[in-house]
Amino acid sequence: ETGVTQSPTHLIKTRGQQVTLRCSSQSGHNTVSWYQQALGQGPQFIFQYYREEENGRGNFPPRFSGLQFPNYSSELNVNALELDDSALYLCASSFKTGGRVDTQYFGPGTRLTVL
Amino acid sequence: KQEVTQIPAALSVPEGENLVLNCSFTDSAIYNLQWFRQDPGKGLTSLLLIQSSQREQTSGRLNASLDKSSGRSTLYIAASQPGDSATYLCAVEEGAQKLVFGQGTRLTINP
Numbered sequence: 001e002t003g004v005t006q007s008p009t010h011l012i013k014t015r016g017q018q019v020t021l022r023c024s025s026q027s028g029h030n031t032v033s034w035y036q037q038a039l040g041q042g043p044q045f046i047f048q049y050y051r052e053e054e055n056g057r058g059n060f061p062p063r064f065s066g067l068q069f070p071n072y073s074s075e076l077n078v079n080a081l082e083l084d085d086s087a088l089y090l091c092a093s094s095f096k097t098g099g100r101v102d103t104q105y106f107g108p109g110t111r112l113t114v115l
Numbered sequence: 116k117q118e119v120t121q122i123p124a125a126l127s128v129p130e131g132e133n134l135v136l137n138c139s140f141t142d143s144a145i146y147n148l149q150w151f152r153q154d155p156g157k158g159l160t161s162l163l164l165i166q167s168s169q170r171e172q173t174s175g176r177l178n179a180s181l182d183k184s185s186g187r188s189t190l191y192i193a194a195s196q197p198g199d200s201a202t203y204l205c206a207v208e209e210g211a212q213k214l215v216f217g218q219g220t221r222l223t224i225n226p
Contacts, residue, residue: 004158033213042119042204042216043159056213090158103149104214106159 004093004107012113013081021076021110023091031055031096032074033104034066037088049074050096078112086114117142117209121217129225130197136190136220138205143183146208150179150190153202153219162203163190195224 005024013019025032031050035043045058049068063079072093078085088111092104118141128134138148147166151159163172163179165188171180178191188205202221206214 035214035216040218042206042218043214045213045215048213056210058213088156092159103161103164105161106151108158109156111156 004091004105006089006091006107006110008110009108010111010113012115014115015081015083017081018077018079019081019112021078021089021091021112023074023076023093023107025072025074025093026105029093029095029105030072031094032068032072033092033094034074034076035090035092036060037090037109038084039087043090046076081114083114086112088112117145117207117215119205119207119215119217121203121205121220123220124218125221125223127223127225128195130195132195133191133193134195134222136192136203136205136222138188138190138217140186140188140207140215142209143186144209145183146210148179148181148188149206149208149214150177150188151204151206153204155202159204192222197224197226200224 007022033048034046037043047057048055052068065077067075088109090109092106094104095102120139122137149164150162165172165181176193181188202219204219206216
């Protein structure tokens with residue numbers, strides 16, 4: 001059983017650019033959630049994807065968007081990067097059935113720095 | 116809006132001591148509460164998950180309790196070791212959609 005993996009590990013971008021972060025779910029999982037963790041803070045929920053559709057969203061602007069693919073891997077896209085987007089981006093995969101989501105397993109994260 | 120608070124923000128204790136980390140939440144309508152460990156610059160490792168109908172969970176030297184009515188949870192670590200040094204996060208699940216996290220307690224165990 002493979003765990004949750006994320007790529008890249010680190011990324012440096014400049015203001016106004018666009019970035020794509022990737023996440024491979026744990027085998028057998030059908031749900032992916034993305035979180036943003038600023039330095040010294042707890043993670044904040046961005047959105048969740050279930051069966052390739054967005055299934056809940058936190059308080060993040062539309063320039064944060066995502067995709068989930070048939071193999072349940074996922075992408076997080078951020079357009080028009082701002083300095084405050086600098087953070088550790090975590091994805092978590094889980095198995096959802098009957099409206100309930102089981103324990104979420106987190107990846108190691110992608111550290112994004114916006115200059 | 117659910118808010119999760121963890122006290123203290125940082126804690127430093129000598130090796131071997133028993134310690135308690137605290138977590139409080141404002142809305143008792145939760146599905147479960149989870150404690151995570153995070154090493155510097157790394158992802159999260161789930162330690163214990165307490166369903167809303169449960170009062171406590173134990174794993175090895177860790178014991179977590181949940182009092183939904185008062186909006187509180189504690190994580191008890193027995194016989195602390197230097198390898199326990201990390202940031203500990205608690206999170207409540209409001210629904211099948213999201214976890215709401217506290218800011219964490221940064222724990223240092225001194226040899």
